Amino acid sequence: MAHNYDNRSGGRHMTFDDDHDNSEYNSEDSFKRKNKDDDRFGLGKRQRFGGQNDDKPRFENWNSEAGRMSNWNSNKNKKWQDAEQFEEYFEDVPRPEKPRKYTISIAVPASILEETCKKDELRTYVVGQLARAANIYSIDEIIVYDDKCWRKKDVTGNDSQNLIEMMRMLLEYQECPQYLRKYLFSFHRFLGKVGVLNALNAPHHLLSKQWCEYREGVVLDRRNKSLSYVDVGLSSEITIDKKLDAGLRVTVKLPPETKDLTKRFGVVVSPDEPREKCGYYWGYTVRVAHSLTEVMTGGRFHKGYDLLIGTSDKGDDIKKTEYPTFSHALVVFGGVEGLEAAIEADDQLEATEPLHLFDFYTNTCPMQQARTIRTEEAVLISLCALQDKLLPKGKN
Template structure:
């Protein structure tokens, strides 16, 4: 029996097609290999802010007791902390102080202080660095409920910015270090630094055309001070209300102190002086009055005596109370056009 050949010379056609595909693929691979790993057309350039650099800062202080008074589960506590981080990011807050206002029904002060501090730092950290900076911890069990900050320094892999956050890699060279900055390859820096250290990098424009790109380590404040980038916030803890003021990280201290309360003056009728370092303090469920009463180091008899200005940022409220995370958003929104930094 003779089998019909349904595709005469078909093997040759298929073979030629395969050979042609292999040649084209080899050409394509060759072209790809000739290009630098960070070919410029792969990146979206992030423009410099139009506002220019700034040296002034705005800080806010929030009591950790709100995690006990208004949140019943760690999942809700995580979400509330995420709301605080979002508010800080939206309104360009430079520092968040987590303080103990002494208003605790249970002995959870240490755990809730630590939880708020850790989760605020977690939120501020760019996503690509979190695996290096935050090993598993019970306080991170519910981070899936957190909304992304989308902060300017939370760059995607295809974005090219003058600055970028990175972490020093375990791998290193003789006199140099390698840094993971969330790109396709690690960056080289001239210093020999400790692995695991978070650094702020300045990225030269030519680096994105290099096979082995390099960067320069700069101060974390440089993106803000030189060009006006909002570059996240720092977090510190204070064991009492008084230490919010006395443990200030600025050598000259805060030159504008603002307390918030429903018993304060209408913020719309308040004019603030120019400032270099402003601090906005929020109370917990029982207000700043309770925090003052619990602090034996403070001699003031009324909370308004602690501040330059004591304001009510929502004088027309209809609800009996406003939650602290709500008060933060309301207050920062009310203050954004009222606060005038000093001009240099």
């Protein structure tokens, strides 16, 4: 059945060629008469396409073949124009001035979670403060150790091990870039209160619109014989020229020319390269030590730590102390009972006094007025006091 649109009515009224009597549909007041109680064709159409205050519907250009083609071509051209103009813009991350070869490590006892914190929410917050302090002062390694000084003397091995594991997991979670956590951390009761953690905003916690030559990523589970796909927090994954196991966290270097490509690629490098070659602070590693002895001997540096510093209110005034140059420094903090109790509780140690174990035994807050300083407070105070005192080798 052929039909034509009557343009005088804005496309709402239709005339039918083979109708014998269509006067009822073509009269000006036909819709007013038939729909005076329900304005479906007037108010309803204006609501959908342009709002109630429009004088005319917005589909009158489609009443002719030329109008339909013009509208279609306009939309098509706009689509391709938008696609051609689309570009991904990045904010360049400032590059440090010089490489950094030295490292600074800290050791913290897990007993502080049992001594001073009663609920998991507070324990999570305290660990988050330790991570924040380490990030602020560019700490490269955090050692979680068992100082054998638990408040409850009958505490079981499982209880102490759970608190050590909780501290380790929270520190690793906090250090991990946000876009990788969904791959590397499944739900665990130790992570139940992570909402109280403050963001680290570390240099390697990059946003999708920030450009840095290095990025942390995780290998995706996509099959390819010679390549691996890696999520590095950009708008799309990148490829690397190695076949690695899915779920592996990697540090990737992105060549400068890949910045303007839609299909980006990179190479896997050592996690130390951003620090050693460019001077970026690239987060910290976490190590667990089951005794104070293991803190000293279990490091990843083949020559060990060449500067050992113990902290205590019974130590020497930091203002009167001068430290030698170093390559790998270690600063050890005690729990509520101090490092003296930790040394006495370690059966493997031959040392009986802190000065027998450490190169320096330092009081980093000689003007202390409170009877005790919490360990998370001592870490922040000590790192602030030491930043102008520690002189790495080769630095003038």
